[in-house]
Amino acid sequence: MHPAFSVIFLTTLIGAGQGLFLAIFTGQSYSAVRLVATQDSTSFYGLGALLALLFLVAGLFASFFHLGRPERAWRAASMWRTSWLSREVIMLPALMGLIFIYSMMHFFGWDTVLFTSKEGTTLQLSLVVGTVAVIATFLLFICTAMIYASIKFLQEWACALTVVNYLLLGTASGFTLATLFANSTAPDLVPLYGSWAIIITAAAFVTRGASLIRNARIKSKSTIQTAIGIRHTHIQQKSMGMQGGSMNTRDFFHHKTAAFMQVIKWTFLVLVFPLPIILLWIGMESNSSGILLGAFISQYLGLIAERWFFFAQANHPQNLYYQTT
């Protein structure tokens, strides 16, 4: 497929935003059961959630560039019964709304204690809203990934690993970002976020690696023989029925060399996984925001390459009809 940068930015930005929100909420829920210290509502929970919201807004903004008719985008919410894209279109604003409410609750202190246990742990309203938002976050990850995984003849995508990868890669970048954020606003949370970021990044390395191995061995179900229904081992296309190309030759091919693909693959394998893990480690030891920023930038740039590769690697069966591009 031809990788569209609007979709690359959409998926990587909302992934990081979702991950950051999960991290902020993890901080608050750990503090509710007194595993970590409670942070300042405004400067940490409120601001952190707002930062996550900013990533989601940026992602949504990028997505509009993918549409031919953005002014009709609202219509895309109508077919949620059958279309994962429609479900994503509903979940993204829903999550944005929930995170906005969550952050406002912290900013303006609209919070009450709903329940206090004998040991003195409290259940706050913001935790309930946060839990709903966490569920929405996971649903959004599933919707985004299922847009790709649900197309069965794009065999590189049609796999549960696609969903797992979107979930883990987004969460990993969000936790890396949370480590950076905490380093300046809540230093006692840095070890929590940093270690989770490392663990999730390592887990994502395993699952993304698994999908690379799987995709390298894929045997495509469609062949030129089934495409035109002629049984012969030697079939060659002589004409595509056009001279200057069409959408079929532009949208479905990356037009890059195999060597370029290899470079992108190794670039993302280095930038997304080992480099951020090392930088996170050093950053946590030295409490250096600069190094943690490096970790996030490396991982985010790597994810752009990763998403580019994800799209480029998928080989659509329609390409069988367009072999002389």
Place this chain on the structure above:
Amino acid sequence: MTQLALVIDLNVCVGCHACVTSCKEWNTSGPAGYMTDENPYGKDPTGTFFNRVQTYEIGEFPHTETVHFPKSCLHCEEPPCVPVCPTGASYKREEDGIVLVDYDKCIGCRYCTWACPYGAREIDEDQKVMKKCTLCVDRIYDQSLPEAERKPACVLACPTSARLFGDVQDPESEVSVTIREQGGYQLMPEWGTKPSNHYLPRRKTRMHIHEDELQRADNPLNKEQRGPSAPVDAPTLDDSTSW
């Protein structure tokens, strides 16, 4: 149930592109608006078409054969392009099984092109909405046309009658009988899309003549024992006589 569809005979198609041009002509002048062309007279002409004729070479020289292969939306009975559309712009009509795009609802997200394994959908780069074959839905029901002309433009244009049009759900229709009797098949059956359009395979017409058929065994001339003429390389009178 009705399912309108085309049956395309690869044995007959000569690759003349008459269906392509008549399709473009009819549909670009249709009520749904023009079909964009970019650089029509320039170096890299490109544009939106509902129908393309491709050419394949089967086999290796000298044992090759050329197959011309017209391709348009197959109006699948289980169209994977329809459920993925987030706006409902893509839909399949109950009454005749035609798969259509509502150009007023389409947001041009291109998701349906990913979901069509045949590459049958093309976005209109100017109007930014998805387009595809409509089976000339604006012509096949037009009561102002004579009945014989209520067919898709491509079917009418084909000079070799390689394209048939009809209801593939009606077992007695011309298309169903042809599919049954002449080995009509579907493209990429492996994805369960159940394309409604069918293709008829190349069929070789061969004559088998055996050696003994070259000589007529009961030739009455043999009975009459007409003397054989002299072998052609034997000297003739001209060779041996000087006048």
